[in-house]
Amino acid sequence: MSEDDGSWQSLHRDTLKVTAIVVAGVAVGAGVPTAVGIGSATSDGVALAWVLPGMLLLVAGAVLLDYLRWRHTRYRVTDHLMELRKGVVMTTRRSLARERIRTVDLSANPVLRVFGLVKVNIGTGDGRSGGGSSPTEQTIVLDPVGRAAGERLRADLLDRARRADDPDGSTLATWDPFWIRYAPLSFWTFALAAFAVGAMFQVLDWFGRGGLPVEVVMDIAEDIGAWSTLGLALGVFVTAGVVGTLAVYVEGWWNYRLEREPGGTLRVRRGLLTTRSVSLEEQRIRGVQIVEPLGVRSAGAARVDVVTTGLKNDPTSDLSTLLPAAPRPLAARITAQVAGVDAEPSLRPHPRSARVRRLRWAVVADIVLVAIVVLLAAATPLPGFWVAVFSIVAALTCAGAVAAAVDAYRALGHRLDAHYLVARQGSVRRATVFLQRQGIIGWRISQSVFQRRAGLITVTATTAAGARRYSIIDADEHEILDVAAEAVPDLLDPFLIRD
């Protein structure tokens, strides 16, 4: 362990201050309610005498642990390796071959930023299973180092491929504050509002007043009438959701910047309080995906995700987002610049029977919905007001389902060009994927009993990148096999018969 020849470096020692502040924050957050609780039962003096030493002990303990961690963590970068040594009792040593390092991501929460520090995540992106933290995944986390040191590491570790003929870096897109208007158009608006309502009930419940909101709403309803109350409640609900999504969006995407760096790396930088920097090696990119959720699409905007190996397959993560919801022409330009494809290709539509299928689903859903409402109205003593509300909601949903079915069919399409397989689908979440043909590493073709009767088939290309599979759904059962056979030469052909 005493092989210190000066090449080993330690983490930044300000980590102790950061830990102290973070733990102190937690201690205050937990200590104040406790003190209030004890204080109300005994006296303020007794409460302080118990809680203050406890808080101090917590902070001191955390700082001590962090000191030991800091003391025993060393890293170094040699010509071929990135090495990390850590552990107080059990010493572990991890080394990554430098040429296998694919990602170097920097992030800094507000406390780290105050001290000019960053957390560095170095990975080989070898997540074989793609399902989270597989043992084969090799990562080194440096938490924290100085900002300058972090930037230098990033440049050193990713710049190895730099050649003389490489063009200099360029900025592909920067943040436009007007993009904020697309943020509330996502479904998160409803999710966050629902979360806020849930949290309100929970907090009131802690104080034993869980029924309070209901009483308040009933009082208002008596004053201004049921319909006005419903409108008011909807207004408050939507406002809460809009405020929530705006806050999340601004925190995540403030100062967004997409750059192409020398050495063939794309870099996304963003964040208001916590800053993030994600680097993607272009050599590992297997395609792009243009995602247009319903609300964003109706505002003429689109998001661009990258399909790359080396990122975990986590649908909730936004690390793969190259461009947040932005005007469509810009999304098209970014798509073209990153993948070299036409972002508005003319796609081959799918058979009409795919449309019949979608309409059939919509009609079945409508029938079920109507049956439920009729049953509710007939068999339960539901007040007339609620019957009216449910009927309106049901009527809107029924119409919406049919419209979505027609729209979903219109979205279906595919195309094969020199380098990419293009597939589009979805109404509520329309996604157009441009998948590199050489990134396809297998096929999964499936056909349900209903699809067979309609002459349709779903062809899924499997890949090591992005979501690991991209499907062309409900395509013509004969034509799409030719497309798949052509997309990857010699793979599917031996298993096909043509007559």
Place this chain on the structure above:
Amino acid sequence: MTEGRTRLRPPRHWLDRRARAWWRAQLAVSGAVPALPLVVLGVLIEPARTWLLVPAAVVLAATVLAVVALPPWWYRLHRWEVTDRAVYARGGVLWQTWRVAPMSRIQTVDTTRGPLQRAFGLSTVTVTTASSAGAVKIEGLDHERAADLSEELTRITHETPGDAT
């Protein structure tokens, strides 16, 4: 692009014949798990006897029907084939699925045997690629054949160049 009627041909090989017996055993076990407690309770608890024995009878009848009818049907639908270039398998019943994994992209070849499979001398061969969605599974091969196959696959994949992603 030929505008003919292109179709997938079924893979060449069938599963081992004992796969049918293995499926029968599986179905019997999964039917017996809910049915047996019902029968035991029905015998012990007199007042609720009808309410326990009738469902048990329904479950048992369905199990018998499944044991008789399903395995031969499944057996016809499951096929597999290995060429120099790819592994090809067909499975699924109501949702027919054909899977193709090229040799050059295969990362691991696993042979596994559950306790029931062991009793019937069967094995499962799983071929994985760098895509978590790309695995090809052949369930119900004679276990010696499975061992040979996995050895052969390992050999071919070593000889086939490719970086697997």
